[in-house]
Amino acid sequence: MKVLVPVKRVVDYNVKVKAKSDETGVDLANAKMSLNPFCEIAIEEAVRLKEAGKAEEVIAVSVGTSASQEQLRTSLALGADRAILVETEIEVEPLGVAKILKEVVNKENPDLIILGKQAIDDDSNQTGQMLASLLGIAQGTFASEVNISEGSVEVTREIDGGLQTVKLNLPAIVTTDLRLNEPRYASLPNIMKAKKKPLETITTDDLGVDASPRLTTVKVANPPEREAGVKVESVDELVDKLKNEAKVIS
Amino acid sequence: MSILVIAEHDNQELKSSTLNVVTAAQALGSEIDILVAGSDCSSVAESATKIPSINKVLMADSEAYKNCLAENVGSLIGKIGTNYTHILAAATSNGKNCLPRAAALLDVAQISDISAVVSEDTFERPIYAGNCIATVQSSDSIKVITVRTTSFDSSESEGGTASVETISENTDLGVSSFVKEEVAESDRPELTSADIVISGGRGMQNGDNFSLLEGIADKLGAAIGASRAAVDSGFVPNDMQVGQTGKIVAPNLYIAVGISGAIQHLAGMKDSKVIVAINKDEEAPIFQIADYGLVADLFEALPELESKL
Ligand SMILES: Cc1cc2nc3c(=O)[nH]c(=O)nc-3n(C[C@H](O)[C@H](O)[C@H](O)COP(=O)(O)OP(=O)(O)OC[C@H]3O[C@@H](n4cnc5c(N)ncnc54)[C@H](O)[C@@H]3O)c2cc1C
Numbered sequence A: 001m002k003v004l005v006p007v008k009r010v011v012d013y014n015v016k017v018k019a020k021s022d023e024t025g026v027d028l029a030n031a032k033m034s035l036n037p038f039c040e041i042a043i044e045e046a047v048r049l050k051e052a053g054k055a056e057e058v059i060a061v062s063v064g065t066s067a068s069q070e071q072l073r074t075s076l077a078l079g080a081d082r083a084i085l086v087e088t089e090i091e092v093e094p095l096g097v098a099k100i101l102k103e104v105v106n107k108e109n110p111d112l113i114i115l116g117k118q119a120i121d122d123d124s125n126q127t128g129q130m131l132a133s134l135l136g137i138a139q140g141t142f143a144s145e146v147n148i149s150e151g152s153v154e155v156t157r158e159i160d161g162g163l164q165t166v167k168l169n170l171p172a173i174v175t176t177d178l179r180l181n182e183p184r185y186a187s188l189p190n191i192m193k194a195k196k197k198p199l200e201t202i203t204t205d206d207l208g209v210d211a212s213p214r215l216t217t218v219k220v221a222n223p224p225e226r227e228a229g230v231k232v233e234s235v236d237e238l239v240d241k242l243k244n245e246a247k248v249i250s
Numbered sequence B: 001m002s003i004l005v006i007a008e009h010d011n012q013e014l015k016s017s018t019l020n021v022v023t024a025a026q027a028l029g030s031e032i033d034i035l036v037a038g039s040d041c042s043s044v045a046e047s048a049t050k051i052p053s054i055n056k057v058l059m060a061d062s063e064a065y066k067n068c069l070a071e072n073v074g075s076l077i078g079k080i081g082t083n084y085t086h087i088l089a090a091a092t093s094n095g096k097n098c099l100p101r102a103a104a105l106l107d108v109a110q111i112s113d114i115s116a117v118v119s120e121d122t123f124e125r126p127i128y129a130g131n132c133i134a135t136v137q138s139s140d141s142i143k144v145i146t147v148r149t150t151s152f153d154s155s156e157s158e159g160g161t162a163s164v165e166t167i168s169e170n171t172d173l174g175v176s177s178f179v180k181e182e183v184a185e186s187d188r189p190e191l192t193s194a195d196i197v198i199s200g201g202r203g204m205q206n207g208d209n210f211s212l213l214e215g216i217a218d219k220l221g222a223a224i225g226a227s228r229a230a231v232d233s234g235f236v237p238n239d240m241q242v243g244q245t246g247k248i249v250a251p252n253l254y255i256a257v258g259i260s261g262a263i264q265h266l267a268g269m270k271d272s273k274v275i276v277a278i279n280k281d282e283e284a285p286i287f288q289i290a291d292y293g294l295v296a297d298l299f300e301a302l303p304e305l306e307s308k309l
């Protein structure tokens, strides 16, 4: 079995992002960039499938600028076998990414495609579902457990009310939630080894995909600041404030 | 302009999140249809007809839609969606699961989790864990949108007289099936629509200690939430996670107990009207956004709080 894992380069989850002062976008100057945490979970799951003897090959793929090579190298250090960069200078929206990934899928014919449930920059939560739709295949989104058997996969999903299990025909899409696994750290020897693993670069033109954006960002602003509150000295004071000042309890 | 709202339901009851989406739809225009896709779901369709100012209710009643499998419901929406200029669903786990499939079939972008309608093609949405608000304009002929329910009031649910139109479209892709669901039953209000929410974090130490929150929640009629750390540690189930990648809440009163206030947690609750933080570390970032901060050991503060309510 072959597993394809699309990964995205995003701002590190510890960075507190702010809008540029002219409100034309987010200020990412010098911000630390990382592998999207949900993609890390996706790579980990694929690598575990390989380690369990259920998958033969794990391929990481990213759509982005040449800088995304860094995150593909990280993916290789975490255990992916090879990587593909679909290089583009434009910022590709989830629909465009899904169209590009569809072409990669058609070339590679993976049995399972594991994506993150959301990229923590745009918080779109769309790409996996769109790719599944374009391919006409099944999806197990927000997965907290994945069990592969012959020709199918059972996915336990984190839903609003609790957990749901669905059975999907292969090939299928899985998108990861936080509880699916705890990703490993890349060891130094594996980081060194990753430098020698194959990383192929192609372009959207090679794939013949039109991934032009449909949305224009008119402005990006900081949300209204909350006014600083007060510290209360005791539970009595807290209850009094909530009753008589904020009037949120009676 | 014609707008389609996707109803959120469990085949028996129309969920209140649908009413928040209707309010967002009303900000766009007045020709609003509601789609109820389910199985044996006529009581849901019936409730939907009572929402004032609805044009008509489309009911797709089939075994294929019973468990809201995204493959089937997504392609149904993709098929009937061509009749509309806007398609809206709540940004719930169902909405997030199904709607992008429909958008891809219609070859249009999805605008996720909108927090405001600026005009018929321009919307606000939080990005980067709510640290920025983006205003985006769509050039697509059909706008496919998920709605952040806490950003829109509920519409009225009684007084309307829309008719029900049955649609026979039966789209079963046959690639997926429902196996089981473990859904926690609770007498408490729903987390995302509760007036008061009290949440526990890693500071709670274990699941049993959440009983300290339950006593208070009982007295206040509150829902109980949690941080990711509390869920990951197995104190409480996943559906209680509040945050960027969990549930978004905006109650009148949010009480954070033993929660440090990471960006990802704040993303899910910082639009609450009044925020209380109880934490033993006076430097905890949660105090920077709390209206009332109590620096205290939660194991002393919570029993006292319960007794004084
Ligand atoms: C991709 C990604 C997505 C994430 N999504 C979410 C999300 O949706 N929601 C979310 O919450 N987090 C999310 N996180 C995790 C987030 O970054 C934090 O790790 C998490 O919120 C921390 O939870 P906590 O505050 O309970 O734990 P901690 O940060 O460990 O804080 C525990 C707090 O309890 C206090 N405390 C301890 N003992 C006591 C006591 N006896 N009395 C009083 N106070 C006490 C401590 O002083 C401390 O401030 C996400 C992270 C990533 C990378």
Ligand SMILES: Nc1ncnc2c1ncn2[C@@H]1O[C@H](COP(=O)(O)O)[C@@H](O)[C@H]1O
Pocket (backbone or CB within 6 Å): A005, A006, A007, A008, A009, A036, A038, A039, A042, A061, A062, A063, A064, A092, A094, A097, A114, A115, A116, A117, A118, A119, A120, A122, A123, A124, A125, A126, A127, A128
């Ligand atoms: N540019 C990209 N390149 C590769 N994978 C991506 C890209 N954008 C999104 N994805 C995948 O889709 C998931 C969800 O992203 P999103 O729909 O943007 O929230 C991510 O976790 C990735 O697995």
